[in-house]
Amino acid sequence: MRRSLLLRRKVEDSLEERALLEARIAELEGEARRIYANYAEAAAQSAHFAHLFLTVQRLRAARGREGIYEAIRELVENLVGSSEVAIYERREAHGDEHREGCGELLAGPRGEAGAALQLGASFGVEPEPPGSISLGAGIVGQVVATGQAYFAEHTGEGAEGEVTACIPLAFEHRILGAVVIYRMLPQKPALSRLDHEILSVLVSHAAVALAEQRRDIRTAARVSCEPGALWRGGSLGGVGSMGIEEEAGT
């Protein structure tokens, strides 16, 4: 009888100990999950900062208009998740760069009435309509006219030719054009908050890069429009004119 009581006590103690251990295991598992979640969040945040850094570095290193377009395409594909991208640039009726470069030498109207958006480059998509868009027409024209980015409400890949996002290329209160993202990659259902941040950094640095590129072309055009510029370049040993040709060709 007494032995039986002792055994029962032992069993009860063991069950109690087991319950305590199970509770402790559950507690530790919860802690491990929390630590992993924190690690994953820190890793994701670190990756996000790396992406922002990479965006800035890549665009700063891009040379020439084609190089900038290619950098935009690569960044959108590798960081955001779409291989269908188009870049539109705002052009005045007679060509912004040449007009500003030559100043009074070119006559004719300028401003909103003569402005249009020219397709600079497209990758993985043939935008409709091809070529140029009037300022204010369609999603792209509206984005450039208002300076307000457009983000589609749909989630998922989207239909062929459907715009997922259109973000203006703004530099010093001027809208130089827009980056248009069409369908997302099938494995990337929608743009996240972090994608919005990357796109914001991408367009601001792309706009600076394009503005610098335009400035270089303007400088070259200004010098080429100046009477006797090439002759003066020649009198200095041709160094000046050679430099201009190289810049204009980029």
Next chain:
Amino acid sequence: MAAAVGRKKILVVDDSETALMLQRLTLERGYDVITAKDGRAGVDLAIAERPDLILLDVVMPKMNGFEACRALRAEAATRGIPVIMVTSRGEMEQMEQAFLSGCTDYVSKPVRSVELLEKIKQCLGE
């Protein structure tokens, strides 16, 4: 830069400057990273350098990722090296093609660094 002693070497093959910069940022803390910008150059570098793992993009000039993977598997020196394929479109057809060409695993763009590092550790038995 000299390779750190005991660190494993990863070859990244991609024609995109952005992808190469991204993989360097992700991997250089734990691995020595070498790069090639097309499939043919990647295969040649793999034979010469014998990396511990290869990260291979699919769409590349000269030799695409599938062809490069088949060439790596056909070569005795590189046959056993784990290959992780980086695909743009994570569709079943492309994944099947990747595995048929002999890759060990795959990741889809946009590549998440946590996922990539986990797959690399798994392939390297770390």
